[in-house]
Amino acid sequence: MNERAIDERMALELDSLRAQSQFRTLEMPGGVNLYSNDYLELSTDPRLKHAVLEAVARAASVGSTGSRLLSGNSREWEEVESDFAQFAGTEAALYFGSGYAANIGLLASILKPGDVVFSDAQNHASLIDGMRLSGATKIVYPHRDLQFLENALREHGRGAGAMVIVTESVFSMEGDVAPVEDLLRIARNYGAGLVLDEAHAIGVCGPQGRGVAAELGVERELLAIVHTCGKALASAGAFVCGSRTLRDYLVNRARTFIFSTAMPPYMAGQIQAAVGLAREASDRRDHLRQIAASLREELAARRFNVGTSTTHIVPVLLGTNELALHAASELQQAGFAVKAIRPPTVPVGTARLRLSLTSRISLEEIHRLVTVMDAACKSSPQVPSTSAVHA
Ligand SMILES: Cc1ncc(COP(=O)(O)O)c(C=O)c1O
Incomplete structure (x- = not known):
């Protein structure tokens, strides 16, 4: 052609x-x-604008100059990741340049061919693409249908691969909330992991806007939580939050992290300030x-x-x-x-x-x-x- x-x-x-x-x-x-x-309404908040100017003035450079694994790492990113992990209630966090990159990097690396991943029918395209790229077998369950999900887990639980359930917390198109406690109970019963995308919950739901998992006090029981920064936090990028092992694994295996230029260090300052404002909002x-x-x-x-x-x-x-x-x-x-x-x-x-x-x-x-x-x-x-x- x-x-x-x-x-x-x-x-x-x-x-x-x-x-x-x-x-x-x-x-x-x-x-x-x-x-x-x-x-x-943080995107127009004068306090956030001011914080960005200060972060630019403080930063040694306004470009990151490379991937985090090469010249792009900086004190600013290490600090914001450690602070954000505390905010999210998890052991560790790793920042990606967008929520899309975070979901792809996470799912395409932790899932392997032979694994089975269970996906809510209303999940965002970035989650769907990450699952597709992983090569794992994907079972789509009707939106928030716990019975269907449990039957599917029972049916596939005999295989040798790992099982992971993937869901948004607040769904971006429906505006409803995943039954996270029930999903966790089911996940535990069948030895599955649970991945929660909190893109539309961060800043809005839970104590100090820390999300649905924090509202339920289950942050440490999840395999991973994705908090994006481009929505209520009026910044850009996303954190994958979870265990230290998960963070180390993503640094070594998540291709959207490894093969992408880090965001400029001042963005870390913007995110720090936005989280502070969101906490108090x-x-x-x-x-x-x-x-x-x-x-x-x-x-x-x-x-x-x-x-x-x-x-x-x-x-x-x-x-x-x-x-x-x-x-x-x-x-x-x-x-x-x-x-x-x-x-x-x-x-x-x-x-x-x-x-x-x-x-x-x-x-x-x-x-x-x-x-x-x-x-x-x-x-x-x-x-x-x-x-x-x-x-
Ligand atoms: C549920 C969900 N996850 C992830 C993303 C992607 O985040 P980002 O816009 O930071 O790439 C979006 C964006 O619309 C979303 O709605």
């Missing part, structure tokens, strides 16, 4: 995405932002819980389907791509930055708006949002079947 043929193939694929209302473009949010992960966490509860209640009162959400992430399941796009466009015109989420990101027939709240949003804005949403869905030229919209 020549270069022109590849061009034509790409153009055809894009046409097909357009025909299915699945073509994506890069946009700049305007208005009340409802698709940001800046849950504690209990007012913002309380406000977030309050507006999320109001949003869910008001939407449910108007018979919208918010699925199983119990957190600051509230999906509104609308069914068709067309209705989701129409509702998003009406909300955008009314000053709300909202995005329609469509298959393949979510299962076919569950196109939705994903409302991701930040502590900056007021109760008044929540009331107005629900009113506009209601009007948008009633005015849709493509009024959905009752079952698509209503709970």
Whole structure:
């Protein structure tokens, strides 16, 4: 196949995405932002900006100059890892340049062909790709379905390989929470390890925003916890937290750690400051819980389907791509930055708006949002079947 043929193939694929209302473009949010992960509004916090300036001024260099295994290691990274491990409640932590790299590096190295990995159906792409790369046998269990999971573990428990369960704590698309205590009990019963991705929980859930595992006091019982820094912590990268053995293993085996340039040392200063601010942000966490509860209640009162959400992430399941796009466009015109989420990101027939709240949003804005949403869905030229919209 020549270069022109590849061009034509790409153009055809894009046409097909357009025909299915699945073509994506890069946009700049305007208005009340409802698709940001800046849950504690730290990204614009003057205290964090100031801390970054100070970290830059303090750092001997603004580039890391190499992989951590070569010239890229620094006192800043060693310190932030040790402090973050304390915050996360684990023995050790290792920093990766993104959550995506952390999940791939972790799963592709600790899992081997012959192992069996059990994955919640709603897990993030980075977890899925890590499992795929590992060569382990992957069993996908229906979202939060403990019975299915237990049966699958019973069935596969006789093999010689290791077994690992992989789940998010707060799910990024559904806004619900994994039954971590039950998962741990099942994992223990079958001799399996549990890996928990806390990307959407860090900063928001648990004591001082330390996550769901910390809320349950089970941090040391997990095989690994992944805490990303690009969401509520308004920074970048992610920590894989666990035992010292796990940290040593990843330093030696995780390819996304080994073969990647370290992040600049000042980023460690930004993360340190963000963790400090997040610890103290209990007012913002309380406000977030309050507006999320109001949003869910008001939407449910108007018979919208918010699925199983119990957190600051509230999906509104609308069914068709067309209705989701129409509702998003009406909300955008009314000053709300909202995005329609469509298959393949979510299962076919569950196109939705994903409302991701930040502590900056007021109760008044929540009331107005629900009113506009209601009007948008009633005015849709493509009024959905009752079952698509209503709970
Ligand atoms: C659950 C989950 N894990 C991992 C990631 C990846 O993190 P990062 O954006 O830092 O690459 C995301 C990002 O959206 C996520 O939602």
